Amino acid sequence: MTLPSQPPPRRHAFVADTTALLLFFTTTGVVNERFIAGMSWEQVGQARLLGAALMIPIGRPYGLWRDWLMRRARPGRLSRLLWDSLALVSFQVPIYAAIIAVSGASGRGLLLGILGATAMMLALGRPYGAFLNWVRARFGLPPGGMRPMSLNG
Template sequence: MPVLDTEKPDRRRAFVADTTALILFFTTTGVINERFIAGMSWDQVLHARMLGAALMVPVGRPYGVWRDYVMRRAQSTNRLSQLLWDSVALVSFQVPIYSAIIAVSGASGRGLWLGVLGATVMMLVLGRPYGAFLNRVRRLFGLPPGGTRPMSLNT
């Protein structure tokens, strides 16, 4: 009789959960940064958000795996450690992608630099709130929180 591994999460559910969380959270924050910090027009913001949503589909789960890997360094009982490592994970993975999105969408020169700087600051500040949001979305999908082996690709 085969034994079912109850520790192994459904990969499709993990993909959908991580991608849904990324799209919901960062579509909202992206609009704020692009329009009010980078000074992009509403047409440029719409283009950036559509491009961003299309790119979030293939990067949602890889970011979730990256975050889980980075969060293994955080001390589970230390909120400052969790805040630091969640922010490191988000900035190191998302800022380069975001920079390319707004550049392709029309930001240039000073606006591009302000957008990248604004995104970096936002992601430093939003690292832990997004990590907590991601864990809540994962819980809604019946998955364990990140930073532990069961959410890795190798399980």
Template structure:
């Protein structure tokens, strides 16, 4: 009888992707909210708490989205940078805009914060992708993009 290769556990992938997203984007979120959007420290705290709560249900879907898009990337550095950035901006910027709007950013601050996040995510796409793959390695999972983990993994 042929056995299927051992697939990563679904919960392990969930915890790895969630850990990576919370660690990486709590730090970058604080920088953007305080120094680019001009939010008060109370608003930043509210945004980070809300952000952490929202990262839990979206981290794994983002990981799956990123893995799916990264299959289009070649092994070249520029291609991986481009596809990681596209994945991050297209998935996370709309969520981020809602978080800071709900946390008190409005008008020019909301626009600056959203544009600031979009620019940051363009530049942070590949560093975050590498960080995510590193966290996945720590959890004993394969990196994403080459052999994507599916919903039933």
């Protein structure tokens, strides 16, 4: 006789979503900051430490936001790409805009920073969504948007 499987504890969802965000955006952040923006390794290290501190409290809320939006996606690749990109842009760009504004960006620099972040998030939406689903699977969780996930799940 097999026992019904219990859902993973809710901390699994927090750890999975936070781990995915930290791994994916630390890697892409290093590439962008060092090789695109030309920052020194010391500056990259400082930026990534600040980024990690900010990613910990937003990993799970972003996962919940993405799941909610992805339930609107159709099974096709284009629909999933569009909804994943919309989820990332709508959640992360306002946070990024606030970070660079508080850090001193204004006027044209602020606008260009927001436009650049928007382009990057549009391009990374689906790759990140697929990575998030892969990490969730490692924690025994279902992929996002397939069935409702709650704050308890």
